[in-house]
Amino acid sequence: MKNNMGGSYRARVLTHIVYSAIITCLVEVFLITNLSMVAKYMQQKGQISALSQLILEQHTAVVILYVLFGILIFSVTFMLLEEPGIRYMGRISDAVESISQGNLGTEVDVTGDDEFSAMAANLNKMASDIRTLMDKEREAERTKNELITNVAHDLRTPLTSIIGYLELLAGNTKVPAEMEHKYIEIAYSKARRLEKLIEDLFGFTKLNYGKIAMHVGQLDIVKLLSQLLEEAYPNFVEKNLSYDLQSNVPAKTISADGNLLARLFDNLIGNAIKYGADGKRVLVKIHAEDDTVTVSVTNYGYVIPADELPLLFNKFYRVEQSRSTTTGGTGLGLAIAKEIVDMHGGTISVSSDLNGTVFTVKLQVYFDVNKENFASQS
Structure with missing residues (x-):
C-alpha cells in the first residue's frame, strides 16, 4: 500500500x-x-x-x-x-x-481516488479505531466497577446471614434444639448460595478470558439432558414443578465438551425452575437434524418484557432486579451460557410471551474445536 x-x-x-x-x-x-x-x-x-x-x-x-x-x-x-x-x-x-x-469525532471527506483520498480514508479509519478502543476501555472500566459492586453486594448478603446465625449458635444464650437445627439449615443454605455465587464469578472470568481449555469428545445429548433433568428433580419438587423431555430421536451423538454443555443446560434448566414456578411445568425439547441439534427449554412463568429480551445475556443483568434469596444471583448464568454456546460455534436466543419463555440453543453435530478457535482469532 x-x-x-x-x-x-x-x-x-x-x-x-x-x-x-x-x-x-x-x-x-x-x-x-x-x-x-x-x-x-x-x-x-x-x-x-x-x-x-x-x-x-x-x-x-x-x-x-x-x-x-x-x-x-x-x-x-x-x-x-x-x-x-x-x-x-x-x-x-x-x-x-x-x-x-x-x-476523535473529526473526519475528512474522502473525495477522488488518489493517494490523498487513501490517506484521508486511513485517517478516518484510525480515528474510528481509536474511538472503538476507547469505548471498549470505558466499557471494561465500567464492567470492572460493576463487578466489584455486584460481588461486594452478592457476597456480603449471604455472608452476613451466616455470621449472624453462627453468632446466635455460638453465644451464651441457650437455643432450643429445634431452633438450633433451623439456624444450622439456614446457615448451610446461605453457605451453598455463597459457593454458587463464587463458582459463577470464577467460571465466567475463566470463560470470558479464554482460560478454559475445551475437551471435545462424542456425547449423547439426549442422554445428557435426561441426566440433568433427573439430577434437578429435587429442585422441581421444591418448586412444585413437573418437567417433560421431548425428542424427535431416541439418541443423538454430537461433538462437544461434555462438561461445558452440562453447565450450559444446567444453567438454563435452573433458570427455568427459578423463574417458572408459577407455570407448574418445564418443557425441554430436542430436535435433531443431520448437521445441527436444536434444544429448547421452556418455562410458563413470568413473561419477560420484549425490551428486556436483548439484555438477558449481558453480564450481571437480571429481569427481576430485587436480590431476594429465591431468585437472587450474580446475573451471570445466562452470560456464561452464551459464552459456552459461542465456544461451540452455536447460537442461543430467547423469546417470551403468553405461550412461555423459550431459550433455544442450536449446536453443530460435528464440531471442530481447532477450526472454531482459528476463526475466533482471525
Missing part, C-alpha cells in the same frame, strides 16, 4: 510537470512567433524601435526574458494543477492536529 501510494504520487507529479511543460512551450512558441512577426512588420514599415531590433537580433536580454517568462508560466501552471491536492492536504493536516488534541 505504501509503495503504491508513493508511486501514484510520483506519477501524478510527473504528469503535472509534463502538462506544465507543454503549456509553457505552447505559450512560448506563440509569444516568440508573434513578437518576431510584429518586429518584422514594423521593420518593413520603417518604424523599427530599439525593442523590435533586440527581438529581431535575438539579443541575450530578450532570450533571458523569454526564459524567465517561461519559468513563470511553468510555475503558475504547475501550482494551479497542484492546488486541489495542496488544499486537500491542508484539510488532512488540520484533521490530524484536531485528532491529536483529542477530537
